[in-house]
Amino acid sequence: MIFLDAAATTPVRREVLEAMWPHLAGEFGNPSSHHSLGDAAAAALAGARSAAARALGCRPGEVTFTSGGTEADNLAVKGIALARRAADPGLDRVVISAVEHPAVEESARYLERSHGFAVDVVPVDAYGLVSEEALAAALRPETALVSIMYANNEVGTVQPIARLATLARASGIPFHTDAVQAAGWLPLDTAALGVDALSISGHKLGAPKGNGALFLRGRTPLEPLIHGGGQERGRRSGTENVAGAVALATALTLVREGQPKRAAHVAGLRDDFIRSVLAGVPGAVLTGHPSSRLPSVASFCFPGTSGESVLLELERQGVICSSGSACAAGSDEPSPVLVALGIEAAVAQTAVRFSFDATVTAAELAEAADAVRTAVGSVRALDPTLLGPN
Structure with a gap:
């Protein structure tokens, strides 16, 4: 074959399996528990967060582990837009491109359907590229968020994300990019890209399915989608998947090399x-x-x-x-x-x-x-x- x-999806790499295996077996503690097993799990989670942050060029506190790219996209699009409108009711529009992954497009449509947002769709050219002029024409004082994917999952077109993000940030608008397909092939330095949020998924990188992460730049407002015990700095409640986080961080580190x-x-x-x-x-x-x-x-x-x-x-x-x-x-x-x-x-x-x-x-x-x-x-x-x- x-x-x-x-x-x-990609096959799970042996190095990833070996890194995550201890956290599926002997080291099974809950990272929120205050005893030796819990402390070991918390240390492993912190190590994974630091490793992921190094790969993304950000601070560990700016990494939120999720169940995959879809959840990371949902958290970014819904979470940022809702938080910004809560602070300023006039911010009631989101901008996406015409070639977004369904995780982004459907999140925007949910905001439109259930929360009264308007969705502005930026057209692309015959190659699938978003131009700076087309994005500039879509930005308004009411825009709460721009979300444009880094690289398309169907045709592979790579967007000029750094230039597009500069346009949005010049207007004070947070910029999110779905980098699920870009990870492993393109630079993920969030500072160089100039993005405020970036989504990735482990199973595109040689990790198992069911793990991902959202980079969220410090002080970017976010309304959590999952409420509970306040894990992940209150951005995503629920007992963390320590093995999944270790797997994702290991895969990110491996694909970054060379x-x-x-x-x-x-x-x-x-x-x-x-x-x-x-x-x-x-x-x-x-x-x-x-x-x-x-x-x-x-x-x-x-x-x-x-x-x-x-x-x-x-x-x-x-x-x-x-x-x-x-x-x-x-x-x-x-x-x-x-x-x-x-x-x-x-x-x-x-x-x-x-x-x-x-x-x-x-x-x-x-x-x-x-x-x-x-x-x-x-x-x-x-x-x-x-x-x-x-």
Whole structure:
């Protein structure tokens, strides 16, 4: 099997398992308990927080551990917007881009539906990029928060986050970025990015599913979504997942080491794969930005096919990939991200995403490119009606 769906999840790294194992077995204390077992758990949690903070270029107190990227996005979007409006009732708008992950978009729509916020959606160009001019046009005195993702999970386009964050902060508006896909491939120094909040998820980095974190810059107001005993500095109550926090911190530390060299290597393999697919499949269309994209993502539309049929044929040949976001599994609607890029709905339904982890090889991608050519040809041959009128 050639696994090319790393944007959905990644295998758990052995080093991560070894780091978290003691906290699943002998060191099982509650970090809020005042005895030796609890103290050991609290020390492990503090160590994980410090390690995560080093990877994010922030203070340990600015890291809140969550159950994953979705919770971190929800906490940032809802928590910051609600807290700011509580302080100033006139702050009743949130700004998002047209290509956000559902965790951000649905959080904004919840605020609209249940709390009377207005949602301003910034359009993107044909590559999925948000321009500084488009964001500036969306900012208003009533804007409580801007949330624009660092790198897109479907097409891989990387946004100019530092420049966009500068625009928002010049207007005194907090800026959040969903960095779930960017983590491991792009710099995560929150000071350099200039963001006020940043979300990450462990299972995209070689940690198990069910852990994540939110960076929240000091003094940024936040209304907690989960109330209780006041853990995580009151931002997220509930007994902490110590093993999960250790796993996330370990994974972050590992991917930080050698990140620029690893990213450049995989980007070269990605570019070779893109060239092979475009040369071998008539009519294939690369989606997303041709150069400002994640090293790990190559996404295409194959007009004259069904994307799901191509996926099934590729799996039969031993290549595992996806038709887009794993969080939209089961939907037969065209991807809102691709539609936002101006791609026709019928073409958007032919989309296939290939996403790599750092272990991918040139030989695997060469074999996968051959499989794509065969799979698309087979699907087109089986159902010529998909090609449309001559």
